[in-house]
Amino acid sequence: MEVSAIENYWDGIDCSVRPKLLLGSVGGKHLLETGIRCLESDPQLAVEILLAAYAANPFDGNTAQQLLNIETLVSFFPMSVARCISAVAENWARPDNISYFLRITSKRDNRKISSYILSCIEKEPHNLFWIQQGLIYAGASSDFDFGVKLLSAEFSSELKPAVNAAKSFFLFMSGDNVQSFKSLRSASESFGIENFANLAASVALALDDRESAVSLLSGSVQVQPWRSSETLRLHDLVRGLDVQKVQLAGSVAILLYSFNKFEELDATLGSLHRSELNDSKIFMLDNGSSDSTAEVLDRWQQEFGDRMVRIDLPVNVGAAAARNWLMNEPEVKECDFAVYLDDDVEVQPDWLMYLGSAVQEYPDAGVWGCKVVDYISPAVMQSVDLHLIQPPGEEGAGPEVDLTRIAPNPFKVSDLHHQVLDGGYFDYMRPCASVTGCCHMFRTEKLLDNGGFSLFLSPSQYDDMEHDLRSCLKGEFAVYQGHLRILHRKNTGAASRVSVMQEGNALGNKYKMQAMHPRSEILGIMADEERLLQRDLEKKIKYLAENGFLESLLPESDTEE
Numbered sequence: 001m002e003v004s005a006i007e008n009y010w011d012g013i014d015c016s017v018r019p020k021l022l023l024g025s026v027g028g029k030h031l032l033e034t035g036i037r038c039l040e041s042d043p044q045l046a047v048e049i050l051l052a053a054y055a056a057n058p059f060d061g062n063t064a065q066q067l068l069n070i071e072t073l074v075s076f077f078p079m080s081v082a083r084c085i086s087a088v089a090e091n092w093a094r095p096d097n098i099s100y101f102l103r104i105t106s107k108r109d110n111r112k113i114s115s116y117i118l119s120c121i122e123k124e125p126h127n128l129f130w131i132q133q134g135l136i137y138a139g140a141s142s143d144f145d146f147g148v149k150l151l152s153a154e155f156s157s158e159l160k161p162a163v164n165a166a167k168s169f170f171l172f173m174s175g176d177n178v179q180s181f182k183s184l185r186s187a188s189e190s191f192g193i194e195n196f197a198n199l200a201a202s203v204a205l206a207l208d209d210r211e212s213a214v215s216l217l218s219g220s221v222q223v224q225p226w227r228s229s230e231t232l233r234l235h236d237l238v239r240g241l242d243v244q245k246v247q248l249a250g251s252v253a254i255l256l257y258s259f260n261k262f263e264e265l266d267a268t269l270g271s272l273h274r275s276e277l278n279d280s281k282i283f284m285l286d287n288g289s290s291d292s293t294a295e296v297l298d299r300w301q302q303e304f305g306d307r308m309v310r311i312d313l314p315v316n317v318g319a320a321a322a323r324n325w326l327m328n329e330p331e332v333k334e335c336d337f338a339v340y341l342d343d344d345v346e347v348q349p350d351w352l353m354y355l356g357s358a359v360q361e362y363p364d365a366g367v368w369g370c371k372v373v374d375y376i377s378p379a380v381m382q383s384v385d386l387h388l389i390q391p392p393g394e395e396g397a398g399p400e401v402d403l404t405r406i407a408p409n410p411f412k413v414s415d416l417h418h419q420v421l422d423g424g425y426f427d428y429m430r431p432c433a434s435v436t437g438c439c440h441m442f443r444t445e446k447l448l449d450n451g452g453f454s455l456f457l458s459p460s461q462y463d464d465m466e467h468d469l470r471s472c473l474k475g476e477f478a479v480y481q482g483h484l485r486i487l488h489r490k491n492t493g494a495a496s497r498v499s500v501m502q503e504g505n506a507l508g509n510k511y512k513m514q515a516m517h518p519r520s521e522i523l524g525i526m527a528d529e530e531r532l533l534q535r536d537l538e539k540k541i542k543y544l545a546e547n548g549f550l551e552s553l554l555p556e557s558d559t560e561e
Contacts, residue, residue, distance in 0.1 A: 009225050009541075010534050014041035019526075022533040023387050024426075025227040026198065027419030028056035032063060033392075039070070047076045048224055054085060055187075055195040056420070058162035059132040061092025080161050080190040087158035092128040101133070110141050121150075128159075135166060139421045142377040144174035161190035169199060169423060173379060177206045194220040197230055201237075202424035214238060218549045228537060232428035235540035238549055241429055242483045245353035246360045250336025252280040252352065253329075253444070256343055257322035259287040262296045264344035264489050269300045271346040280352065281335070282308040283326055288316040318458035327447055339441040340464075346375065346487040347439070354484035355441050358429055366450070366476030367442050367468060369435020370484035371426060379421040382488055383436035385480035386413040386465075387533075388526050400518035406507075409514040411522045413465070431477045431532050433525060437464030439486045446476065456516065461509040469517055472525045477532055 010018060017038040024030065035049035050067060057063050064085045067073055074082040104112045117137060120130045131150055138147030147170035155163050168183035180203050184196050193200065197220030201213035217234035221227050236242050254272065258265045272282065282304060286293055301308055309331065317325070323340065332338055358368045374380040394410040401408045413434060417426060450470055457463040468478055544550045
């Protein structure tokens with residue numbers, strides 16, 4: 001077997017396309033942008049990616065129309081898919097006035113939203129815009145039965161590929177794995193199973209069929225090796241990393257700080273108490289709270305005993321200062337590892353052992369983090385592996401810092417996880433530029449060496465990301481442990497909307513963070529990360545090839561000696 005042929009595949013992808021595919025191969029918007037970008041450099045690759053983009057959002061009329069606008073493109077798609085795209089484009093129309101709909105969605109009043117969508121479907125039964133909005137609502141609110149209900153209505157025969165594709169996901173999320181697999185088979189007759197391999201693998205795992213999950217992912221990567229997300233997941237399944245748990249070798253300090261969130265803090269400490277902490281010690285800083293936080297801490301102090309050190313501050317010093325206070329506690333400085341946890345998360349019992357697995361696989365990381373999902377709607381991912389990107393139109397060189405702009409140095413992190421729901425698409429482990437501060441772990445020596453969290457970014461927002469950027473500049477990138485999922489509690493409904501002051505603080509801190517790191521530094525981090533991601537992926541491809549899960553990608557004539 002010519003393993004080098006597989007390893008070298010990524011070197012052959014156009015340099016303007018490769019960074020986007022290394023970010024991942026999921027997310028309809030991401031795939032659409034990537035496919036359009038490679039239309040000239042590699043038309044065949046563009047066809048594959050654009051078909052995948054449509055399969056990800058088959059009821060999106062905007063996507064359907066964009067695909068139809070690309071000359072001759074859909075003629076290269078399966079005929080049933082081409083007819084489906086045309087039918088969606090013809091039957092999708094955004095109403096002129098949706099102000100009321102936008103108002104109730106901003107208030108997150110689920111009862112009103114679902115009732116209004118159903119009434120609009122009744123008034124405009126052939127307008128797929130409302131079907132699409134219904135599916136978006138169903139996913140965001142975890143009302144998956146509502147999605148199944150919408151897709152169980154009568155549709156024209158041309159729309160069956162879209163119905164089967166969407167229905168398979170909602171059936172899976174609602175727990176009906178057998179019917180989901182049936183819908184996947186039907187959808188695959190039109191789109192090809194490679195466009196649903198990740199979801200099909202999740203269904204197979206739910207049915208306790210690990211062998212099929214591996215086979216589905218392997219087949220997808222074999223025929224379309226640009227599928228980085230599927231490759232990463234395949235590697236971890238083959239090696240058993242999704243279930244690997246490792247005891248951390250060394251002492252662990254768990255660091256929390258809180259301000260006036262006694263109910264959330266109570267739940268967080270409860271989940272910690274139920275978890276396998278072993279000899280870990282908790283350091284709890286009350287950041288000047290004026291609610292019932294003190295009473296909550298009194299009670300948990302009795303439960304944890306000397307395993308919890310309590311620090312009470314008279315005023316709120318902000319998140320960054322609280323983090324710095326905790327990391328400089330003498331007992332913390334003596335520990336091998338320091339884990340920061342938000343005061344509104346819920347951890348699973350074996351969470352520390354999953355972080356231990358990440359340490360074993362990537363011992364030199366600057367920080368280790370995990371997947372963070374919404375507590376109320378766990379299908380909604382708040383954070384996964386985060387990668388630095390520049391917005392469209394801002395790519396490449398430019399002014400180091402332009403203080404006259406609202407974004408003095410435009411850069412942000414990737415948002416593929418916001419384009420999909422958690423169907424297992426980010427269940428892998430790999431390096432990245434940053435992980436969320438909701439739950440992240442450091443080697444204490446590296447944490448102290450990297451300096452404190454920036455007080456420029458007080459009282460909160462972006463201090464954890466800026467800290468990660470400094471690690472990246474030293475060549476110590478973060479590592480994402482996607483097999484560990486943390487639930488993040490937050491207010492819902494009207495209470496979840498931030499104030500003008502909070503929005504202003506976040507915007508101001510983003511401005512300051514961009515000004516702290518000039519464009520040349522960000523471009524350097526992006527270039528280093530691209531090389532790191534490619535090396536990591538190629539190493540995993542090599543492992544899969546050497547162990548018989550992938551075959552050579554060279555044509556037969558090129559592999560014959």
